[in-house]
Amino acid sequence: MLKVNVLTIFPELFPGFLGSSLTGRALEEKKFELNTINIRDYAFDKHKSVDDTPCGGGAGMVMRPDVLGNALKANRTSGRIIYMSPRGKSLTQAKVKALSEETELTIICGRFEGIDERVIEAYDIEEISIGDYILTGGEQAALIMLDAVIRLLPGVLGNSASIEDESFENNLLEYPQYTRPIEWEGRVVPEVLLSGHHQKIAQWRHKEAEAITKERRPDLYKIYLESKKS
Ligand code: SAH
DSSP: OEEEEEEESOGGGSSGGGGSHHHHHHHHTTSEEEEEEEGGGGOOSTTOOOEEOOTTOOSSOEEOHHHHHHHHHHHOOSSEEEEEEEEEEEOOHHHHHHHHTOSEEEEEEOOTTOBOHHHHHHTTOEEEESSSSOOSOHHHHHHHHHHHHHTTSTTSSSOTHHHHTSTTGGGOOOOOOOOSOSEETTEEOOGGGGSOOHHHHHHHHHHHHHHHHHHHOHHHHHHHHHHHHO
């Protein structure tokens, strides 16, 4: 079972939306364990301070290495430590899949200007970004990453076949989806999907996936073409 340690100064944000729907059921059924740690509990001084002003000056505050280090020492047994950070490598579905195969993940949620660089070095922490924009805190990013990881855990999605066809599998975006009614406001579902001919349907979907990827994500399409060659 995957154990997730989350280090935050806003523990009330967890499990947040992970407590609903598929991830909520997975949590209830103990398909993963969520251990939310309040960093402030590891502060030393009477004000319980977790941050201080940046060395060298400038705006904002930085999270202290000693307090964070203590929180890590007391809670993490093994496994990767991840700091949610706009400077990190972009989160991809391949990364999500790798994380879903771990047994313990420890996630640090930053606030203010971020965390002291020495903790990142000392604990060999991996930085992961959820996109090229700045959030107010790492909690939102951690929840998004965890949502993607948890849905890949065994038994969380009812129909696991749906994972294999999804966007980013094989570096392609997903083909268009349709359901009933067959005709809606003059628009008809593509005929091939009603043919019952599985091979033709698969071919059509594959062609559509290629066309959509080529048009919308030339960067991904390039990777797809290269991976097809090898
Ligand atoms: N001064 C920092 C931004 C701090 S934002 C910089 O310029 O890089 C405060 C916190 O929000 C960060 O410590 C990080 O944990 C989180 N955060 C903000 N944007 C994020 C993103 N795109 N991905 C992951 N975490 C992010």
